[in-house]
Amino acid sequence: MANNTSMRKISLRNIAAHKLRLALTVLAVVLGTAFISGAFMFTNSLNQSLQSAVSSTYDGVDAVVTPAEGASVLSRDIREAIAADEKVANVNVTASETVVLATGDEEPIQTGGGTASLAPWYNPDTVVGAPNPLVEGEAPAAVDDIVLNQKGAENFGVSVGDELLVVDPEERRTMTVTGLYEMEFDQGQSLSAYMPEEAFLERYTLDGATSQLIVSAVEGTSDTDLVAHLEDTREGLEVETGAKLAEEMSEVLSQALSFVNYFLVAFGLVALLVGTFLIANTFSMIVAQRTKEFALLRALGAARMQITRSVVFEAFLVGVLGSALGVLAGVGLVAAIKGIMSAQGMSLPDSGLGLSTSAVVVPVILGTLVTIISAWLPARRAGEVRPVEAMRSTEASTDQPLGVRTILGVLLMVVGVAAALAGALMADSATSTRAILVGIGAFGVIVGFFFAGPAMSLPIVPTLGRVIGAPFGAIGRLAATNSRRNPRRTATTAFALTLGVALVTAIGMLGDTMKASISDVVENNVSADFILSGPTAGSFPTPAGTPDAVRDVEGVDQVLTMSMAPVLVDDRATNQFGDFAQTTLLDGNVTDMIAIEMREGTADLGSGPGVLAAAGFAEDNGWEVGDVLPLTAPGLSEEVREVEVIGIFEPNNLLNNMVLSQESVDGLLPPGALEVNMVGVVADGSVDRDQLRANLEEAVKGFIVVQVMSTDEMAGQAGQAIDQMLNILYALLALAVIIAILGIVNTLTLGVIERRQEIGMLRAVGSQRRQIRTMITLEAVQIAVFGAVMGIIIGLGLGWAxxxxxxxEGLDTISVPWPMLLWMLLGSAVVGVLAAVWPARRAAKTPPLDAISG
Known part of the structure; x- marks a missing residue:
């Protein structure tokens, strides 16, 4: 009987002797593990960079002062009192105002994914924390002086002495760039402007009140001593050390980044799952081709378990090798991503490569386990080879009965379909319950198809083969016949592509449905002809002067303004989250801007003070038409007004809870407290829509930031954001498709090795190399199209459920991206052609006499 050491030697020699046969299997492991390893390392790099940025933010900050619970701001008196404290060296205001910058000729500076902001400047002798040293020019001194970050200024072509338009939510001003400063972690994609402290506080705060202060201690006083002192001597404050806040922020960042990590690892696991079938398929074919070798070993005394263990040992070696290479590939992947980000101006300083124990050990263990599990069934099959098989003249694989696995697969698919249907149709059940049922259904359908796939391929693949091969005559018919010979292999090869295409189809349906639903919401709920608003990036409001600027434009019938203000009606607001409360205001008839259905009363908020409430909101609060309710502005005014409920409307996607007439708050709020969200314009029909748009754009040109949009454009803008999200998902799913392509390459290559004599015979009877290449290519296209068709069908069903x-949840207009599915089907045929290039060339080079002599 052969001993285990001898069997291991045989396994090692087999791997060394058949490098090509296992190379693609190793590559499948590499791709899956590289993605997982890269996910860990990239998240680590991102985390290290952000932690470094957080630490530098609080360097030199001994205490951070915020209002105590129940208070919203720190007054000027409090700030001055803290600054006068004997234990305090310096006090800085941490405040920032989002602005839009433009050149002198009113051309906005487009920062793209970056931002433009304005904050108070502190000289090195008064700054708390790390200073931003000037590298050119002078510090800002006058009220309209600013300094800019050097890299941002260079990127956007701004120099010392330039005059810029600075547009804030209230007005626009011309300011002069007096200097450039160096900022740590400056990517050059944003413009960070600073102006004198007093000028900033006067212009952008209410009486100098702010929400946070950073404080440095005098020499000889520690940060903890300063915090304790301020807590003991000042009431109504919350004080923490800068170090503690940095630590807390670091924890929050780590938690946020863990989601990114889970997200990326999930796609890595999908890649490994797809790779599992490729690995299993490869080992099945290798075992089939080595039947004679195993039979000889059995005849020489090797036991069944020894044969099985030898194949598992080979899988272990392949798994370890592939996983280790995957980790190295992950390092390269992270380096490439960081290089691309750096070229785009988004470098990650102080981030390193993100190597960690988990980034190395987890992928290696996962990749090795997946490879061993994938090879287990083929290994058992190898152990069952009988010694008499040594007398076979060839090593061609023999088909196994499909009855049991087909019955099991059909049962699983039936159960899966039933569960998915139940989840989809049980409208009265909880969303979580229904989602779980659909998840169970997806698992049942996918696993069931894996088992039943070979039987299903028998009628489908040859039919596809005849259609695809019809233009190629006898070679086309031969390729169709070949696809029937090993349905198990055909289906397993196609399954990897099926899984990838099913995921893409389901996600494509989700994205298309989201866009369709948003489009329906906008088109069915916006009654104004045009909507004017501020930049969509961030929360920049519409300039307050916009309504007056367009009121007298030719072609305009009505102008309606929708705003938000921190007021309460009967202690309720439109949007309320803890201490944050904002109520929607409108200055005209709501139905002229938003299509709402009134249940009772009037929708006209332009004829006097009043409030409209959504039916459910009114019912929850016990409001009825005619009720008179108190109107307050906590923290901003002590005055209490009264406002009447003049109407109740049906729930609406764009208008929730309640809307208050703008007249109700006139004189109640200080300047700057009311924020314009959007302006609606209703046309009078005297000019066409294109001319009206041009007139509106000309009227608001001076504001720099106002966008003029129709309802179609509003829906399209939301659709672009969805497309960006989907493109990320598609890019990640592309990995699964790449592995599926490798699976087809692998299967064809091993098939060429197995069919060496057959191909040699075809060459001997006159088949040309071109015809052999065509035959192999057609077989690949059949497999790819079958996988794509089944993936689309499964994806459509599960996506619908x-x-x-x-x-x-608002996605009530199910939409199918038919053009994308058609392109995917055509793309699968191209995938088949590309996957067949190398195996087909190898097959065409088979020497006729050598093959026959084998």
Whole structure:
């Protein structure tokens, strides 16, 4: 009987002798593990960079002062009192105002994904924390002086002495760039402007009140001593050390980044799952081709378990090798991503490569386990080879019965379909319950298809083969016949592509449905012809002067303004989250801007003070038409007014809870407290829509920031954001498709090795190399198209079920991206052609006499 040491030697020699046969399997492991390893390392790099940025933010900050619970701001008196404290060296205001910068000829500076902001400047002798040293020019001194970050200024072509338009939510001003400063972690994608402290406080705060102060201690006083002193001597404050806040912020960042890590690792696991079938398929073929070798070993005394263990040992070696290479590939992947980000101006300073124990050990263990599990069934099959098989003249694989696995697969698919249907149709059940049922259904359908796939391929693949091969005559018919010979292999090869295409189809349906639903919401709920608003990036409001600027424009019938203000009606607000409360205001008839259905009363808020309430909101608060309710502005005014409920409307996607007439708050709020969200314009029909748009754009040109949009454009803008999100998902899913392509390459290559004599015979009877290449290519296209068709069918079914579950969350217009599916089907044929290039060339080079002599 052969001993285990001898079997291991045989395994090692087999691997050394058949490098090509296992190379693609190793590559599948590499891709899956590289993605997981890269996910860990990239998250670590990102975390290190952000932690470094947080630490530098609080360097030199001994104490951070914020209002105590129940208070909203720190007054000027409090700030001056802290600054006068004997234990305090310096006090800085931490405040920032989002602005839009433009050149003198009113051309906005487009920062793209960056921002433009304005904050108070402190000289090195008064700054708390790390200073921003000037590298050119002088510090800001006059009220309209600013300094800019050097890299941002260079990137956007701004120099010392330039005059810029600075547009804030209230007005626009011309300011002069007096200097440039150096800022740590400056990517050059944003413009960070600073102006004198007093000028900033006067212009952008209410009486100098702010929400946070950073404080440094005098020499000889520690940060903890300063914090204790301020807490003991000042009431109504919350004080923490800068170090503690840095630590807390670091923890929050780590938690936020853990989601990114889980997200990326999930796609790595999908890649490994797809790779599992490729690995299993490869080992199945290798075992089939080595039947004679195993039979000889059995005849020489090797036991069944020894044969099985030898194949598992080979899988272990492949798994370890592939996983180790995957970790190295992950390092390269992270380096490439960081290089691309750096070229785009988004470098990650102080981040390193993100190497950690988990980034190395987890992928290696996962990749090795997946490889061993994938090879287990083929290994058992190898152990069952009988010694008599040594007398076979060839090593061609023999088909196994499909009955049991087909029955099991059909049962699983039936159960899966039933569970998915139940989840989709149980409208009265909880969303979570329905989602779980659809998830169970997806698992049942996918696993069931894996088992039943070979039987299903028998009628489908040859039919596809005949259609695809029709233009190629006898070679096309031969390729169709070949695809029937090993349905197990065909289906397993196609399954990897099926899984990837099913995921892409389901996600594509989700994205298309989201866009369709948003489009329906906008088109069905916006009654104004045009909407004017501020930049969509961030929360920049519409300039307050916009309504007056367009009121007398040719073609305009009505102008309505929707605003937000921190006021309460009967202690309720439109949007209320803890201490944050904002109520929607409108200065005209609501139906002229938003299509709402009134249940009772009037929708006209332009004829006097009043409030409209959504039906459910009114019912929850016990409001009825005619009720007179108190109107207050906590923290901003002590005055209490009264406002009447003049109407109740049906729930609306764009208008929730309640809306108050703008007249109700006139004189109640200080300047700057009311924020314009959007302005609606209703046309009078005297000019066409294109001319009206041009007139509106000309009227608001001076504001720099105002965008003029129709309802179609509003929906399209939201659709662009969805497309960006989907593109990230598609890019990640592309990895699964790449592995599926490798699976087809692998199967064809091993098939060429297995069919060496057959191909040699075809060459001997006159088949040309071109015809052999065509035959192999057609077989690959059949496999790819079969996988794509089944993936689309499964993806459509599961996507529909999933979207039915989400119909109660606003996704009630299920849409199918038919053009994308058509391109995906055509793309699968191209995938087949590309996957067949190398195996087909190898097959065409088979020497006829050598093959026959084998």
């Amino acid at each position: 999933f979207l039915e579950v989400l119909s109660g």
